[in-house]
Amino acid sequence: AQSVAQPEDQVNVAEGNPLTVKCTYSVSGNPYLFWYVQYPNRGLQFLLKYITGDNLVKGSYGFEAEFNKSQTSFHLKKPSALVSDSALYFCAGGGATNKLIFGTGTLLAVQP
Amino acid sequence: DTGVSQNPRHKITKRGQNVTFRCDPISEHNRLYWYRQTLGQGPEFLTYFQNEAQLEKSRLLSDRFSAERPKGSFSTLEIQRTEQGDSAMYLCASSSGTPNSPLHFGNGTRLTVT
Numbered sequence: 001a002q003s004v005a006q007p008e009d010q011v012n013v014a015e016g017n018p019l020t021v022k023c024t025y026s027v028s029g030n031p032y033l034f035w036y037v038q039y040p041n042r043g044l045q046f047l048l049k050y051i052t053g054d055n056l057v058k059g060s061y062g063f064e065a066e067f068n069k070s071q072t073s074f075h076l077k078k079p080s081a082l083v084s085d086s087a088l089y090f091c092a093g094g095g096a097t098n099k100l101i102f103g104t105g106t107l108l109a110v111q112p
Numbered sequence: 113d114t115g116v117s118q119n120p121r122h123k124i125t126k127r128g129q130n131v132t133f134r135c136d137p138i139s140e141h142n143r144l145y146w147y148r149q150t151l152g153q154g155p156e157f158l159t160y161f162q163n164e165a166q167l168e169k170s171r172l173l174s175d176r177f178s179a180e181r182p183k184g185s186f187s188t189l190e191i192q193r194t195e196q197g198d199s200a201m202y203l204c205a206s207s208s209g210t211p212n213s214p215l216h217f218g219n220g221t222r223l224t225v226t
Contacts, residue, residue, distance in 0.1 A: 032212040043116070043203055043217035044155070051212050090154050099145070099168065100215060102154030 002027045004093045006103035013081045014111050021076040021106045023091030031093060033074040034100060035065055038088040047089075050074060061085070081110045114138060116218035118204050124224045125194055132190045133221045137206030144187050145215060146179055147203040148172070155203055161187060162209065194225045 003026045013019045025031055032051055036044040048059025055067045065076050076089060088107050092100040117136040125131050137144050142163050147155035158177070159169045163184035173179075176194075181187040191198055201222050205215035 034214060036217075041219070041222075043118075043205075043219045044215075046214040046216065049212065049214055092154075094212060099157055099160060100155075101157070104152070104154050 002093055002095070002101050004033075004091050004101055004103040006089075006091055006106045008106050009104075010107040010109060012109045012111065015083050016080050019076075019078050019081045019085070019108065019110070021089050021091075021108060023074045023076065023103060024072050025074060025091075025093045026072065027093050027095070029095070031067075031072075031074075032095060033065075033067065034092045034094065035059065035063070035074075035076050036090045036092060036102075038090065038105075044090060047076070081108075083110050083112050086110045116204055116206055116216050118202075118218035118221050120221060121219065122222050122224075124226065127196060127225055128193055130190065130192045131194060131223065132188055133202055133204075133223075135187045135189070135204030135218060137186070137204070138216055139185075141206035141208050141216070142184065143207045143209045144181055145205040145207075146187070146189050147205065149201040149203055149220070150199075158189075191223075194223075196225045199223055199225045 005024045034049045035047040038044045050057050050067045058064045088105045090105050091103040094100040119134045145160040146158040149155045161181040176192045179189045201220045203220045205217045207213045207215050
């Protein structure tokens with residue numbers, strides 16, 4: 001069965017420091033992986049996706065994600081965090097139907 | 113703004129009542145998805161449409177839930193005889209249907225069953 005795991009409920013980081021939000025996946029075949037961000041009382045906003053190709057994917061708002069096949073991971077990264085990055089982040093995996101399976105989310109808190 | 117639109121934003125209803133939510137997808141998108149999200153959890157897939165055809169339903173979708181997309185444009189999700197456990201955020205998303213194109217989400221309908 002396809003699954004996505006986010007091992008951290010919350011990540012705390014100081015503004016200006018690099019951030020990493022972790023995600024591991026278990027899918028059959030080629031993985032299709034996504035990151036979304038959710039602000040309070042809002043829907044999810046697409047950040048970036050991995051299909052095939054380069055293992056480092058660049059997305060919106062300065063975020064990037066590193067795909068690692070041997071570790072079955074797709075961690076979200078940003079070189080310098082902003083207070084406005086504070087939100088709930090979801091990793092998701094999907095297939096040809098675009099039916100995404102979401103992780104449980106990681107709350108990112110960036111302290112000024 | 114031509115994003116995904118959901119109405120109403122909030123719905124409070126008494127247990128046992130029926131409720132209906134509406135989703136208007138991005139106009140050129142032929143795939144439409146319904147998800148449910150409870151506090152502290154990621155969105156859970158409920159069902160999806162390719163044009164007007166409902167292609168998959170989750171086992172989470174009990175017989176009290178029904179979704180339609182009659183003309184391949186907007187969709188409705190109806191919950192009959194609501195229960196307190198139905199309280200959640202109901203999210204709609206659409207996509208172009210090209211392989212692994214991202215889902216675009218609406219802001220959701222928050223349902224509270226008292």
